[in-house]
Amino acid sequence: MTVLLIGGLDSSTGAGLARDLAVMCDHDMTARVAATAVTAQDSAGGCSIHPIPATLVAAQIRAAGQVRAAKTGMLANADIVHAIAETLPEVPFVIDPVLATSAGAKLLERAGCAAMIARLIPRATLVTPNLLEAAQLTGLKSDAEIATLAAGFFAMGARAVLIKGGHADGPEAVDWLLRPGSAPLRFASSRKPGSRRGTGCTLASAIAVHLARGHDLATACEYAKRYLSDWL
Ligand code: PLP
Numbered sequence: 001m002t003v004l005l006i007g008g009l010d011s012s013t014g015a016g017l018a019r020d021l022a023v024m025c026d027h028d029m030t031a032r033v034a035a036t037a038v039t040a041q042d043s044a045g046g047c048s049i050h051p052i053p054a055t056l057v058a059a060q061i062r063a064a065g066q067v068r069a070a071k072t073g074m075l076a077n078a079d080i081v082h083a084i085a086e087t088l089p090e091v092p093f094v095i096d097p098v099l100a101t102s103a104g105a106k107l108l109e110r111a112g113c114a115a116m117i118a119r120l121i122p123r124a125t126l127v128t129p130n131l132l133e134a135a136q137l138t139g140l141k142s143d144a145e146i147a148t149l150a151a152g153f154f155a156m157g158a159r160a161v162l163i164k165g166g167h168a169d170g171p172e173a174v175d176w177l178l179r180p181g182s183a184p185l186r187f188a189s190s191r192k193p194g195s196r197r198g199t200g201c202t203l204a205s206a207i208a209v210h211l212a213r214g215h216d217l218a219t220a221c222e223y224a225k226r227y228l229s230d231w232l
Contacts, residue, residue, distance in 0.1 A: 002030040003208050004064045004091075006057075006084060007073030007098070007201070008037040008049075008107065014197035015101070016073060023205035026227070029212065032064035034084075037076045037107075045103030051076040054083035061087040069212035071204050072120065074098045074107045081115035085123075092125040092211040096204035097133050102197060113137070122157030126217060128204045129153075130164045150178035160217055162187075162207075166199055175203075177221050185218055189229035196232060203228045 003024060010016035017033055024031040034057050040048040057080050070093035075081050097116065098107050108116070117137065121127055131149075135142035138152025146163055153161040165174040170191065177185040206227045210220035 001212055002032055002064070002067045003205075003212050004032050004034065004061065004067040004070040005073075005205065005208075006034040006036060006061070006070060006075075006088075007096075008039050008076065009035055010039055010041050012041045012043070012197075014041070015201050016198075019198040019201040020071065020073065020205040023202055023209065023227075026231075027206070027209045029209050032060075032067060034060035034064065036074055036080050039074075039107075041101065041105075045101070045105070047101055047103065047105030049076065049105075049107070051080065054079035058083040058087045067091055067212075069093060069208045071208035072096065073201055073204070075112055075116060076107065077109045078111040078115040081112050081119060085115075085119035088120075088123075092208075093123075094204045094208045094211070095120055095124045095127045096200050097121075097127055097129050097137060098200065099133050099136055102195070117156050121153070122159075124158065125211060126160045126162055126207065126221075127153060127158050128162045128164060128200065128207070130167055130200060132167065134161075134163050146176045146184070147178065150176075150184075153178075154180050162221055164200070164203070175221070175225060177218060179217075185221070187221055187225040189225060192229075192232040199228060199232070202231060 005020040131142040134149040160179045172188045175187045206224035
C-alpha cells in the first residue's frame with residue numbers, strides 16, 4: 001500500500017516532503033514522492049525557492065505507479081498545478097493548501113492559487129486550510145464563521161474541508177470538518193506550548209495514510225488528529 005506525496009523539499013526538514021516522509025515511516029506506509037520545489041530555509045526565516053520543471057513533476061507522478069491515496073503540499077506555481085491535474089490518478093487525495101511559510105515566504109504564486117482552486121480543489125477528497133489560508137483562498141476574513149469559510153470552499157466545488165484552528169487562541173486546538181449536507185464535526189486537542197513547524201504537513205499526511213487504509217474521512221481525521229497531538 002503506497003501514498004503519493006507531492007510537495008516541496010524544505011532544507012531544514014521541519015516541513016514539506018521530509019516531514020511527510022517521517023509521518024509515513026511512523027505509520028509503516030510506503031511512499032512515492034513528486035517534488036515540486038527545492039527550498040533553502042534557515043532559522044531566520046530566509047527562504048530561497050527553485051521550482052522543479054512541471055514536466056518533471058508529471059514524470060515523478062507517472063513513475064509512482066499505483067498508489068492508494070495522495071497528498072499535496074507546496075505547489076509553487078500554476079504550471080506545476082496543471083501538470084498535477086493532468087497526471088494525478090483517481091485516488092482519494094488531501095490538499096494541504098500551503099500558501100506561505102510560517103515566516104511569511106510565499107510558496108504558491110497567485111496564478112498557481114487560481115489553478116489549484118479551479119483544477120484540484122473540486123477533485124480532492126479533503127482540503128485542510130488553517131484559518132489564514134481559508135481566508136486568503138475564499139476572500140473572506142479569518143474571523144468569519146467557520147460555516148461561512150466552508151461555504152466559500154463549497155462554492156469552489158470542494159467536497160469536504162477541514163478548517164484548522166491551531167493558530168487561534170484558547171486552551172484547545174479545534175479543527176472543524178465540514179461537508180455539504182452533513183453536520184459539522186469537531187476535533188479538539190489540548191493546545192501544546194510553542195509553535196512547532198510542520199503541523200499542517202503532519203496532519204494532512206496522516207489523513208492520507210488513513211484514507212489509503214480505507215477509513216472513512218471522519219475516522220481518518222480523528223486518527224490523524226490524535227497522531228498529531230501525540231507528536232506535538
Ligand atoms: N516549506 C515547505 C516546503 C512546506 O511544504 C511547508 C508547509 O507545508 C512550509 C515550508 C511551511 O511550513 P511552516 O508553516 O511549518 O513554516
